[in-house]
Amino acid sequence: MKSDLKARHGGKILADALAGHGVRAAFGVPGESFLPVLDGLHDLKERLKFVICRQEGGASYMAEAYAKLTGEPGVLFVTRGPGATNGSVGVHTAFQDSSPMLVLVGQVGNDFVEREAFQEIDYRRMYGPLTKWVSQIDRAERIPEYVSHAFHVATSGRPGPVLLALPEDMLFSEAAVADAPCYRAPKAAPAPADLQELERLLGAAKNPLVLVGGGGWTSRAIEALRAWAERTGVPVAASFRCQDYFDNRHACYAGDVGIGLNPKLAQRVKEADLLLVIGARLGEMTTSGYTLLEVPVPRQKLVHVHAGAEELGRVYQATLPIVSNYEEFVLALSSLNLHSNWNENTKDIHRSYLEWNKPVPMPGALHYGEVIAWLSDNLPEDAIVTNGAGNFASWLHRHFRYKGWRGGARTQLAPTSGSMGYSVPAAVAAKILHPRRTVVAIAGDGEFLMNGQELATAAQYGAPIVVLVVNNGMYGTIRMHQEREFPARVSGTELKNPDFAAYARAFGGHGETVERTAEFAPAFERAVASGKPAVVELRIDPEAITPTATLSGLRAAALRKR
Ligand SMILES: Cc1ncc(C[n+]2csc(CCOP(=O)(O)OP(=O)(O)O)c2C)c(N)n1
């Protein structure tokens, strides 16, 4: 009964609500705007770790990575205006990557609102396009209801970020209110008629291809898909930066359909008589700029399975659209009565992947492709590898064989939004959640310094990640495009870098500089053995702009075209 409940201030009700929804860690930078929340978290230290970061951009990426690893909403706390603006990058990433996230942001009290008071922003307008829902809690007794609503919106259908603003007076006010029970995400399953049609389409397919991706997968779904592929011999490709959804060493693995796509795989996608797309949105990066499939009606028969009904038919009209969560779908798929065996085709596709996966010679004394191949062969199977955006990631995506999900969680953390600065914070979150697993961040020299300061967070929370900084002295991706479009006119893409190993040591970490291929393995092993957050700088030849192209080659080709 209400009268038996003890009054709590808003901050405490909120902190208790988070713990009640199973939140094990939240990330943020404090602000005077939400002191009662800090006070509420004080009593929950054993259950809910509040990881304090050095910049809200880092904190928001950590919350997003938490979501990728747990499948549960990643919680981010930021203060008013400046915190809310700094924190937006991880929210956009969560939106594009379909990762559930709850952003809790301070707001001026209701006594001052709409005067453009100190740091005041209208979050509904600012965050509307970046989130699934933005709201504000005006009464402390309604906190359990709003937080429950937020968890349900973040995790239902296509998962994504939601934001709740917390007016200061509301947080200080007291209410006697019961906590809500832990959220339960609703799940959709394929209808019997959909399954019948799917059985018929698959039964008639000669060279089908499965494409997996998106947010909202579970390790049971991943495992069931592997077992089904094994039984039917169907080839399975991964969408952009979802390469760990299928063990790359498996005979059914076809490769990834993203940036730097194997042309032979592109051909296979185009020539498939049936595409079974599970979870991927079929965005720009996964369709090679909407060319692998024609808009709006693909030539291939398309079965598009998505948990968000509004994603179906958004770009592509599917032969058979199915609204379903992925575990429910893959389990139903496994029960279909199929006598097909697509092994012959699949052998060819996997052989082409293996060819593509091998490092190609590149200029300079340090062969970065060989470094990635070494990591692929030598890291523990459950190692978590993170990366942000930049050309350095093409070697990783091409030469690393992701081993699938391990221990119920992902082994690849990378932004499909192509956002720089993700590698380090994602690795810190991963190491805090999985202290016994090896966590390696792969960064560019530009990418690294967008959130390199989170090495301090790694040091503070005892999270010994290893960061490889691939140093080519430039914003290489942009330089690549520049040489293609405006050859020999270098502008705005050069970088003068610090001593990265010394930078790591300044944070109490371990630093290494590598200039030759043979130096890498021992340097990496020393970095892991140090037990500290570590940076291994890889000084690569700036000529090596992609795994197969050189800068001067691109320049010459562009000049010839003029
Ligand atoms: C936050 C953000 N800012 C800018 C960009 C545009 N951008 C994409 S890649 C890139 C350069 C990355 O440089 P670096 O990390 O050194 O990697 P490299 O391409 O040299 O391997 C830039 C500026 C982006 N994707 N994200």
Ligand SMILES: [Mg+2]
């Ligand atoms: Mg660079």
